[in-house]
Amino acid sequence: MITVVIADDQAVVRAGLRMILEANGIQVLGEAADGAAAIELAQQLDPDVMLMDIRMPSVDGIEATGAISGARLRTRILVLTTYGVDQNVHDALKAGASGFLLKTDAPERLVEAVRAVAAGETPLAADVTSLLIDHYLGRSSLEAAPGAVADLTPREVDVLTLIARGKSNAEIASHLYVGEGTVKTHVARILAKLDLRDRTQVAIYAYEHGVVRPGYP
Numbered sequence: 001m002i003t004v005v006i007a008d009d010q011a012v013v014r015a016g017l018r019m020i021l022e023a024n025g026i027q028v029l030g031e032a033a034d035g036a037a038a039i040e041l042a043q044q045l046d047p048d049v050m051l052m053d054i055r056m057p058s059v060d061g062i063e064a065t066g067a068i069s070g071a072r073l074r075t076r077i078l079v080l081t082t083y084g085v086d087q088n089v090h091d092a093l094k095a096g097a098s099g100f101l102l103k104t105d106a107p108e109r110l111v112e113a114v115r116a117v118a119a120g121e122t123p124l125a126a127d128v129t130s131l132l133i134d135h136y137l138g139r140s141s142l143e144a145a146p147g148a149v150a151d152l153t154p155r156e157v158d159v160l161t162l163i164a165r166g167k168s169n170a171e172i173a174s175h176l177y178v179g180e181g182t183v184k185t186h187v188a189r190i191l192a193k194l195d196l197r198d199r200t201q202v203a204i205y206a207y208e209h210g211v212v213r214p215g216y217p
Contacts, residue, residue: 035059069096
C-alpha cells in the first residue's frame with residue numbers, strides 16, 4: 001500500500017486530501033501544517049510520498065523539499081501548487097520535487113499523480129510545464145549543451161527530449177514505437193551518463209543547457 005504524509009497549512013485542505021486518498025486505498029500516515037513539521041514527519045514516518053504545499057508559514061514547501069531531498073530519504077515529493085499564483089515551480093524542481101499537482105485538479109488526478117510519483121514517474125501537469133518553459137523563455141540566453149550530451153546516443157537524446165516535454169514512459173514508448181522496458185533502460189543510462197538523480201533533473205537539465213528549446217518541437 002502506498003503511504004503518504006500531507007503538508008499544507010490549511011486544515012480543510014488536508015482533510016479533503018486525506019478523504020480522497022484513503023477512499024482510493026492510499027494510506028495517510030500523518031499531516032503537517034508547515035514545512036518544519038513536514039521534515040520531521042518525513043524523517044519519522046518515511047512515507048512513499050509527501051504531498052507538499054509551497055506556501056506555508058515558518059518553513060515553506062521549497063525549503064522543506066530541499067531538506068528532505070538532501071537527507072536522501074526514500075520519500076518522493078509531490079508539490080501542491082496553484083497555477084498563476086505560485087511562481088516557484090523551477091525552484092521546487094531544483095530543490096528535488098518529483099512532480100506537481102494543481103490544487104484545481106480533479107480528485108482522480110490526485111490519486112493518479114500520487115501513484116505515479118510512488119512508482120518513480122515525474123508527473124508534470126501541462127500548466128506546470130508551461131510555467132517551467134516560461135521561466136526559460138524569460139532568460140536572455142540559454143547555455144550551450146555541455147560535452148556530456150555528446151555521450152548520449154541519438155535514441156537517448158530522443159528520450160531526453162520527450163522527458164523534458166513532460167511525457168511518461170508509456171507515452172515515450174508509444175511515440176518511439178518501443179517497449180516501456182526499453183524506455184526505462186534508456187532513462188537509466190541517461191541518468192548515469194549525465195550524473196542526474198531523477199527524471200525531474202533530466203527535464204531541468206534539458207532546458208537549462210539548450211538541449212530542448214522552448215517553442216520548438
